Amino acid sequence: MSRMLYLEDSYLRECDAVVISVKDDKYVVLDQTVFYAKGGGQPYDTGCMVRGGDVFNVVFVGKFGGEVSHEVDRVGLRVGDRVRCVLDWDRRYKLMRSHTAAHLFASMLCVGTGALVTGNQLEVDKVRFDFNLEKFDPQVLEKYVSKSNALFRTDTPVKWYELPREEALKIPGVVKMAEAFPPEIPRLRIVEIVGLDKQADGGTHVKNLKEVGQIELLKTENKGKNNRRIYFTLK
Ligand SMILES: [Zn+2]
Secondary structure, three states: OOEEHHHHOOOOOEEEEEEEEEEOOOEEEEOEEOOOOOEOOEOOOOEEEEEOOEEEEEEEEEEEOOEEEEEEOOOOOOOOOEEEEEEOHHHHHHHHHHHHHHHHHHHHHHHHHOOEEEEEEEOOOOEEEEEEOOOOOHHHHHHHHHHHHHHOOOOOEEEEEEEEHHHHOOOOOOOOEOOOOOOOOOEEEEEEEOOOEEEEOOOOOOOEHHHHOOEEEEEEEEOOOOOEEEEEEEO
């Protein structure tokens, strides 16, 4: 199984790796990678693999059978090749800021209103949230955006670590998504915004709330009984 370096250090922008397998000339598995594989509401990373003078652009990264598979834009990589992986850091760093922002905002909203998040998708330019809430008032949502923004001005560390499953599931609110319960694995990765929120999560985050900046509500939609959707973006 290839080592997912981004789970340990989300600030790694590059790494050396060895090609373990190549399928259909374009789906590449490496012994280790900095490329985040699409999942958990966070988009895949882009960037490139460099072998000598050859550059292979990474156009999609997914997880198949537990392995991280990188789709490259040209043929030529072979098993045993040594490559340098380089992330499109601007895109990834924005997604890290958005992801941490999403956790904090969800926490504020869930604690404050009792709403359950039913869907959450990060995009490069915005974050989408679906949640169930009987009473829908855009002004109330603005209040939680302001509360979140106040916290994004504070020096609050964000940490990630693994816990045994049993222990992790005892943490109140550790699973905020109404349906996305963590898979049957013995250890869960926890992302903790110190003093504010703990969530089971496999995504990449910034290490301090200050790095998020500020967020802005873009749109609120009433999708029917108990079904609300909002979009926010990083300012
Ligand atoms: Zn998350």
